[in-house]
Amino acid sequence: MSGDSAVTRVWRGWLNWLRNVPAADEVDRRNAPTLQVVLLMLALLPPPLWFYRMFFNDLPWRASETPSMIASLGLSVFAVLCVVLIRKGRVQLALRLLLGVVAVLLMHAYASQGMMSNSYEQPIQVAWLVVAGLMISRRALWLMYLWIVAAFAAGTLVDINKATTADTWHGLTLFAAVCALVFLFVAVVVDRSMAALRESLASARARSDELARAKTRLEAEIVERERLYNQLVHSRKVEAVGRLAAGVAHDFNHLLTLVLGYAARGLAADDDEQMRGALAGVESAARRASAVSRKLTNFSHRGDAMPEVFDVGAALIEMQPMLHQLFGPDVRIAYEPSASAQHVRMDRSEFELVVLNLAANANTAMPEGGRFGIAVQALAPARVALSFSDTGRGMDEAVRRCVFEPFFTTSADGQGSGLGLAVISEIVSVCGGSIEVDSTPGRGTTFRIELPLADALRDSSEAMPFATNA
Incomplete structure (x- = not known):
């Protein structure tokens, strides 16, 4: 049970490492894990295979294998460099550099060895078409296709120069044409698939932008609604105070009458005791008037709900x-x-x-x-x-x-x-x-x-x- 947990933790850590790429573009972030796996395979698999070929295989070493080994190991080193670029968020730069090196090696292989010698590697070469179309752009896809066709033509010329009969010449040309048509079919499928994906992505982004604008409008409407609601509550408070005005005026008249009465009593007072009583009555009436006024003022005050x-x-x-x-x-x-x-x-x-x-x-x-x-x-x-x-x-x-x-x-x-x-x-x-x-x-x-x-x-x-x- 603990072994399964450890394996699960290692697997999740590996996936998180592959996904944790600081790329600005969302599509690049999604493509980065798969691209890194491909690059790591290019970096890690060829060296042990060539090591086995050199030291543990009984077949004699051929001179033509030396440039192939150098090219393969050079591609492995370059794959490591591309992984470093991806880890720094430069996904598109890594892709373009990788396809550029692959294109150069591809042309060199066909121009030096011929079409037939590289026929077994063509399924792998189809993958580079897919990478160009899916991960870079439509333009990169068709440039890569034209480059591969040019490599086919160069390899066919090499094979024709080695041919001894006309039938062999016709067969080589037909084989190259069929391979070009197969690659054309793959390129068209990738191109159309990418067009559909781009349209879906554009539609999704347009919908997302529309939802963002709708959210902004809704937030503005909510703020405006709260403002109008507070205005409406305040106006109702003022209206209620207006309805209370008649009764308040009656109370204030009564209180003013008390104030005047106590004041008159104070003016007519003969001693300090009567004067203090009159002033206490004035103060009491004034406090009652102040309480009524303060209650109405607080009630009609405009502000946010508390x-x-x-x-x-x-x-x-x-x-x-x-x-x-x-x-x-x-x-x-x-x-x-x-x-x-x-x-x-x-x-x-x-x-x-x-x-x-x-x-x-x-x-x-x-x-x-x-x-x-x-x-x-x-x-x-x-x-x-x-x-x-x-x-x-x-x-x-x-x-x-x-x-x-x-x-x-x-x-x-x-x-x-x-x-x-x-x-x-x-x-x-x-x-x-x-x-x-x-x-x-x-x-x-x-x-x-x-x-x-x-x-x-x-x-x-x-x-x-x-x-x-x-």
Whole structure:
């Protein structure tokens, strides 16, 4: 078992070494392993074969074998040089140098030994056509073919000069022509195969470029969508603040009246104790006004969403003054808290925006007053349900189906943008929740929102009950 593991590690290491070529072109990187194997065979096999021929073969050494041995061993040395170039990422240079040397040796072999003496090596010579076409270019393929045909012609002339009869001359010429046609067939097949591969590669690259451009456009659209979404949320906050303006003005007038009253009392004070009491009253009224102003300013502030973990029950309690500003005195607010704290993770101001938009819609649906109910209910597993109900005029089925669509509104022109519920749906969806609406004409409307609980916090503090309008 350990032997198999060692063999596997060695084999994977060898493959990784062959593939780890710093070539810039992807095709060269894919061709490099096969090319290196061929070159290493050219470098490693001829030397031991010639060594065996010289020292262990009983046949006498022929003079013609000496130049063949020199050429073969020279090719082995050159193959090592090409491997070094490939390891440096110069794959195309190594290929061109290799084919150049092969072409010179090929021409020398045919011109010196003749066509028939090299006929047994022609299957190997076909491989150089394939290498030129597959690994370099179409031009290299046809240049290599023409060079081989020229070598055939040179070898045939050598054989003809040695021939003694006309029949032998015709046979040699016919043999060379047949070999040239066979090599032509191989060259055409390689050329057509390479053309198909190049077309497929060009199509794949065009598709890849198109996908890259589409990805860039999509990323830009996502950024633009987030920008528009933040703008839309901000505009809804401003709209909600505008609806609160009347109630805020009433509160500020009341606070200013208190300030003026305490100031008048301070001016009429006869001693320091009365003066300090009047100033304390002025300070208290000013702090209340500052708190109201700061709450509205923070709520309407424009910026990216800042999720935080908070208890929805506590948040609804803190919103009590804002809801009182929104509703008239004829609307009663009722709150049904959960038995335990329900912590969610979302942007606090966006949560307040959801509540205020639902309250504003309920206020519009109850022009003569009524009841606005809020209920918090723990759900399993790890979710919380918020229900917002009113006793207003309700909606029919056609309106209910379109209520979350952007720019859909049943209000009169200029009295509603039709974006409030669309923004609510988007906010709830972004934080992993869902929203549904149940409504009957004449019987009111209930919006039910489900939100996932924050996994980090699950303490069981009880929510405070909501006060009720008089």
